[in-house]
Amino acid sequence: MGYSVGQVAGFAGITVRTLHHYDEIGLLSPSGRSRAGHRRYDDADLDRLQRILFYRELGFPLDEVSVLLDDPDSDPKEHLRRQHALLSDRITRLQQMAEAVERAMEAQKMGINLTPEERFEVFGENDPEQYAEEAERRWGGTEAYAESQRRAASYTKDDWKRMQDAYADWNARYAALLAEGEPADGERAMDLAEEHRQHIDAWFYDCGYEMQQCLGEMYVADERFRATYEAVHPGMAEHLRDAILANALRKG
Numbered sequence: 001m002g003y004s005v006g007q008v009a010g011f012a013g014i015t016v017r018t019l020h021h022y023d024e025i026g027l028l029s030p031s032g033r034s035r036a037g038h039r040r041y042d043d044a045d046l047d048r049l050q051r052i053l054f055y056r057e058l059g060f061p062l063d064e065v066s067v068l069l070d071d072p073d074s075d076p077k078e079h080l081r082r083q084h085a086l087l088s089d090r091i092t093r094l095q096q097m098a099e100a101v102e103r104a105m106e107a108q109k110m111g112i113n114l115t116p117e118e119r120f121e122v123f124g125e126n127d128p129e130q131y132a133e134e135a136e137r138r139w140g141g142t143e144a145y146a147e148s149q150r151r152a153a154s155y156t157k158d159d160w161k162r163m164q165d166a167y168a169d170w171n172a173r174y175a176a177l178l179a180e181g182e183p184a185d186g187e188r189a190m191d192l193a194e195e196h197r198q199h200i201d202a203w204f205y206d207c208g209y210e211m212q213q214c215l216g217e218m219y220v221a222d223e224r225f226r227a228t229y230e231a232v233h234p235g236m237a238e239h240l241r242d243a244i245l246a247n248a249l250r251k252g
Contacts, residue, residue, distance in 0.1 A: 002032055002040035012049055027066050028052060054083045058090065144205040151204060163203055170195060174240070175233040184242035190250055193243040209248035216241035 009016045022028035023039065028049055030039040041049075048069065055065045068079070155163075170192065177188050193212075200207040200215075207215075219225040219237045229236040 001034070002030070002042045003046070004034075005030075005039045005041070008041045008046065008049065011046070012053060014053070022049075022052070025062065025066075027062060027069075051079050051083070054087070058083070058086050144207075144211070147205040166199065170199065171232045174236065178233045178236060178239060184239050185246035189239070189243040190247040193240065193247040194251075196240070196244070197247075209251060212244050213248055216244040 003011070005016050005019050009019055019028070019039070023030065028045065031042045031045055032040040034040055051069060052065055055068065056062075060068070174189075174192050177186075177192065182189050197207050197209070197212045200212070219229055220241050226237040229240060
């Protein structure tokens with residue numbers, strides 16, 4: 001006797017009205033009728049309905065689904081292979097989206113652990129998260145970014161103040177050697193470049209010499225970083241970049 005429209009709707013998780021619509025447009029007409037004239041679906045109808053629903057889930061419009069299924073040269077196995085490939089691709093994309101959301105959630109969770117008042121007290125107008133969105137866009141997939149976020153999440157106000165004080169002291173000493181005309185490959189300049197690398201390594205992420213050289217190039221190329229260093233002493237951005245390179249050659 002086959003299956004009633006209500007039973008098929010229950011199997012497929014769709015409404016009876018949807019099955020009626022499919023019948024009306026010729027997409028899925030039941031193979032039989034009961035003596036009372038009610039629709040009856042057999043196993044072949046259920047197979048076709050499954051293929052219809054797969055294509056619908058993949059975003060195919062109904063008229064295109066009808067063409068695909070009614071192609072006289074179509075092979076049911078080929079339909080399944082095509083749908084499997086399309087669904088696998090959809091799963092991959094969804095997994096990538098889920099991973100991106102998870103990274104965003106993790107980054108949000110691992111934000112700097114300070115109240116607004118403490119942030120203002122420690123950083124003043126130089127909020128370290130001012131460029132957080134850009135930093136995540138540029139480096140969010142790297143181990144260094146993830147490590148930096150993990151460390152920052154654990155720092156207290158006193159930790160940030162100690163870091164700021166150490167950095168201010170380093171700036172003052174670097175400005176002094178610039179004022180005295182120290183060349184970038186001089187011992188004092190290279191020593192301060194090494195101290196710069198160790199500061200990053202200790203507070204944020206593992207910073208090898210190659211990584212530090214990339215940072216040095218960024219300090220010159222990015223106007224915001226350049227302006228920060230130029231405010232300490234004119235010519236500091238290029239000088240620091242060159243001192244970083246000289247120190248790497250010395251250590252290499």
